[in-house]
Amino acid sequence: MTEVDIKSVINETIVKAMNRDNINADLSQKFCEKLEASTNLQELRESIKTATKSFTEQLNTIRVVSSICRQVRSKKILISLSQLLKIVKPKIHQEIINSIANPDIAKSENNVGNRGYYCENNDM
Numbered sequence: 001m002t003e004v005d006i007k008s009v010i011n012e013t014i015v016k017a018m019n020r021d022n023i024n025a026d027l028s029q030k031f032c033e034k035l036e037a038s039t040n041l042q043e044l045r046e047s048i049k050t051a052t053k054s055f056t057e058q059l060n061t062i063r064v065v066s067s068i069c070r071q072v073r074s075k076k077i078l079i080s081l082s083q084l085l086k087i088v089k090p091k092i093h094q095e096i097i098n099s100i101a102n103p104d105i106a107k108s109e110n111n112v113g114n115r116g117y118y119c120e121n122n123d124m
Contacts, residue, residue: 061087
């Protein structure tokens with residue numbers, strides 16, 4: 001998209017906005033002038049790139065989560081470590097890495113001890 005195309009889209013949007021009854025034409029005109037004065041093609045490209053990157057990351061996360069949901073429904077879970085690290089909180093990343101690096105420590109921390117059963121009646 002060239003700078004001319006971007007300006008034409010901005011102008012079309014402004015004209016549409018000015019034609020609406022609920023928008024003050026003077027305010028719209030001032031806004032358009034400020035927008036055209038401050039709009040730089042490189043800034044616009046960077047904004048679009050940032051928005052696209054954010055949207056792509058969200059879609060990737062949604063795809064990973066959807067894949068996991070489908071696998072859970074079919075009672076099988078296949079997930080790579082990189083996929084798992086993408087969707088968990090940064091605080092949990094280190095815990096996952098530690099449990100992989102030191103599996104014996106992770107198992108000993110998560111073991112549940114044998115518990116005896118308590119019976120109120122001593123008839124048994």
